[in-house]
Every structure is written in C-alpha cells, then in structure tokens.
Amino acid sequence: MADISIPENLLPADGRFGCGPSKVRDEQISFLSSLQPGTLGTSHRQAPVKNLVGSVRDGLSELFQAPEGYEILLANGGATTFWDSAVHSLIERRGQFLTFGEFGSKFAKAAAAAPFLEAPDVRAADAGSRSSLLAAEGIDVYAYPHNETSTGVMTDVVRAQGDAGALTIVDATSAAGGIDFDASQTDVYYFSPQKNFASDGGIWFALVSPAAIERIERLTAGDRYIPETLNLGGALENSRKNQTLNTPALAPLAMMDEQIRWMNSNGGLKWASARTAESSQILYKWAENSSVATPFVTEEAHRSQVVVTIDFDDSIDASAISKALRANGIVDTEPYRKLGRNQLRIATFTAIDPADVQKLTECIDYVLERI
Numbered sequence: 142m143a144d145i146s147i148p149e150n151l152l153p154a155d156g157r158f159g160c161g162p163s164k165v166r167d168e169q170i171s172f173l174s175s176l177q178p179g180t181l182g183t184s185h186r187q188a189p190v191k192n193l194v195g196s197v198r199d200g201l202s203e204l205f206q207a208p209e210g211y212e213i214l215l216a217n218g219g220a221t222t223f224w225d226s227a228v229h230s231l232i233e234r235r236g237q238f239l240t241f242g243e244f245g246s247k248f249a250k251a252a253a254a255a256p257f258l259e260a261p262d263v264r265a266a267d268a269g270s271r272s273s274l275l276a277a278e279g280i281d282v283y284a285y286p287h288n289e290t291s292t293g294v295m296t297d298v299v300r301a302q303g304d305a306g307a308l309t310i311v312d313a314t315s316a317a318g319g320i321d322f323d324a325s326q327t328d329v330y331y332f333s334p335q336k337n338f339a340s341d342g343g344i345w346f347a348l349v350s351p352a353a354i355e356r357i358e359r360l361t362a363g364d365r366y367i368p369e370t371l372n373l374g375g376a377l378e379n380s381r382k383n384q385t386l387n388t389p390a391l392a393p394l395a396m397m398d399e400q401i402r403w404m405n406s407n408g409g410l411k412w413a414s415a416r417t418a419e420s421s422q423i424l425y426k427w428a429e430n431s432s433v434a435t436p437f438v439t440e441e442a443h444r445s446q447v448v449v450t451i452d453f454d455d456s457i458d459a460s461a462i463s464k465a466l467r468a469n470g471i472v473d474t475e476p477y478r479k480l481g482r483n484q485l486r487i488a489t490f491t492a493i494d495p496a497d498v499q500k501l502t503e504c505i506d507y508v509l510e511r512i
C-alpha cells in the first residue's frame with residue numbers, strides 16, 4: 142500500500158477520536174494555565190484546591206440533576222480502583238453482574254476473587270449484544286456498565302424490577318457526561334474522567350444515593366478488613382470536606398471543572414446527549430450506506446452514542462484504514478485490542494465536534510478508495 146496523503150481540506154479540525162484518553166478542548170488547557178500560580182503547586186488541604194474540588198462536585202450534581210440526598214464522592218485511582226472499593230465497601234454478600242465485554246467482566250472478576258463474598262451471579266452476553274438484570278433472592282448489588290467501551294453497546298440505566306432492597310451500581314466511565322439518564326434509577330453512578338469529561342485518568346467520581354451511603358457506612362463500620370485506600374467510608378468523609386485520602390493530581394481536576402462548566406452552560410446533560418447522538422448517527426448512517434462497512438451492534442437501540450464500532454468486509458483490512466488515518470493525524474480509531482475484529486472504533490464523546498465526525502467519514506471514504 143502506497144502512503145496515502147489526505148488533502149488538508151478533508152481533514153477534521155481535531156483528529157483525536159480515541160475512546161480514552163480522549164480529546165481535550167483548548168479551553169480546558171487555558172483554564173489550567175489560569176490556575177498558575179494561585180492553585181497549581183499549592184496544598185490540596187487549603188482553600189484554592191478544596192474550592193476547585195467543591196466546584197467539580199457541585200457542577201456534577203447540577204449536570205446529573207442529583208435527586209435529594211445524593212452526593213458526589215471522589216478518590217484517587219480510576220474506575221478499576223472503584224471496582225475493588227465496591228467489592229470491599231458496597232457488596233454485602235452477593236452481586237449480580239451483567240457482562241458483555243471487557244469492563245463489565247472485570248468488575249465481576251474482582252467480586253469473584255473476594256474470599257468474603259459469595260460467588261457472583263453473572264449474566265453474560267456475547268460482545269455486540271447485552272444481557273439484562275433478573276431480580277433474584279440474596280442479591281444485594283446489581284452491577285452493569287452504562288456503556289461497554291470495548292464493544293460500543295449501551296444500556297438503559299434502570300433498577301432490577303421488583304427488588305427494593307438491593308443497590309444498583311452503574312459503571313458510567315464512558316457514558317457519564319455524554320448520555321442522559323435518570324439518576325433516581327441508580328444508587329452509584331461511577332466513572333473515570335478521561336472520556337466525555339476530556340480530563341486525565343487516575344481518579345474516580347461517583348454519584349451516590351442515600352441508600353448507598355447507608356450501605357457504605359454500615360459495611361465500613363463492621364468487621365470486614367478493608368484497606369484504607371479502598372474504604373468508601375473514608376472516601377465519603379474526605380469528599381464531604383472536598384479532599385481525598387492522599388494527594389490528588391490537580392490538573393485533571395481543573396480540566397474536569399472546565400469541561401463540566403462548558404456542559405452546564407450549554408444546556409447540561411440533555412444538550413451533551415443530543416450532541417453525541419448526532420455525532421454517532423453520522424457514523425452509523427455512513428456505515429449503513431457503505432458497501433463494505435456495517436455497524437457491529439445489530440440492535441439499533443443498543444448502539445452506543447459515544448463509542449461507535451464499525452465492522453468491515455473481509456475484502457478490506459480495517460487496520461490499514463486506521464494506519465492511514467493515523468499517518469494523517471487522525472488517531473486512535475483502532476478497535477479494542479482484545480476484541481480481535483476487523484473493525485474501527487470511534488469515540489463520539491461530547492468534546493468531539495459533530496462537524497469533525499462528518500469530516501472523518503469523508504477521510505475514511507478517501508482512504509477506502511486508495512487501499
């Protein structure tokens with residue numbers, strides 16, 4: 142294959158389409174430099190940083206339209222760390238897990254490995270489809286991803302029908318800030334910020350309900366050994382003071398703060414959700430009209446608004462497309478590494494301009510004509 146040079150006028154203004162870390166807006170970087178020297182490089186136990194954390198927490202509550210009594214928690218470590226925290230501080234005896242991709246499965250594995258819990262009830266489905274909750278005796282936590290980043294399947298944020306006492310815990314890492322939902326349908330809506338919030342990883346946030354707070358307080362006051370870094374009781378106490386147990390990275394908090402302000406000032410989650418729906422539809426329609434491409438997720442309602450997966454015919458080597466795009470500054474369109482499909486995976490997170498997604502389809506067409 143000869144080198145393909147895409148004409149300048151076809152290229153998107155920003156070529157970052159990765160599923161996380163993902164595109165950071167220039168305004169976030171400008172805001173970050175505006176914090177130099179008053180906030181950056183100063184103590185996280187003093188007012189400037191605590192006010193920044195407070196602003197992020199307030200902004201998230203507004204964005205999610207947090208119901209009465211819901212709070213925003215945060216702690217160091219990303220969603221992966223949150224899984225271990227939930228295993229220790231939220232699951233009482235047995236959880237039910239929906240698994241249909243890498244991330245949902247990892248949480249289920251973390252629970253299965255805990256010697257103090259009963260074997261989890263795992264409801265699995267093949268990649269590209271999804272499973273659903275089934276209320277069952279003895280389950281005290283129902284867990285699933287709002288968006289399975291590895292496959293591009295999204296779910297509806299709903300509680301298990303007919304189970305009043307259990308908690309609903311939703312992994313919102315790639316959905317939060319990009320897909321609208323009803324917060325009253327969940328007890329814990331947790332995420333890392335390197336997707337729709339266009340920030341950096343290494344920290345987690347969670348919207349938690351009064352029932353989840355009660356569970357955390359009860360479990361962490363009990364006999365179970367809980368490492369301090371995974372103790373959600375400590376995270377609750379520290380978050381209420383706009384602090385973290387140990388030193389946080391300040392730059393991601395600042396980038397996050399600016400992104401939340403941008404979302405809220407444009408119309409909040411409804412606006413963000415409409416924007417990601419528009420971007421993703423451009424790609425799904427393009428794939429449906431293509432003779433060599435098809436959306437990987439067959440059920441339309443399950444197709445993600447924020448992570449679009451497109452399969453290609455055997456006659457086309459998708460990795461050659463992503464390689465050619467990368468050589469032209471359009472990066473991270475490769476499929477999830479363990480999925481092993483002849484596929485492109487494209488993020489349509491809130492920061493990504495729908496006009497750039499349109500341009501991307503034109504670039505793919507240009508490449509397809511030449512490989």
Ligand SMILES: Cc1ncc(COP(=O)(O)O)c(C=O)c1O
Nearest residue numbers: 219220221244290314315333342
């Ligand atoms: C749905 C989902 N959950 C969890 C994670 C893990 O996040 P982190 O790497 O920040 O721990 C990811 C990362 O991509 C994800 O997409």
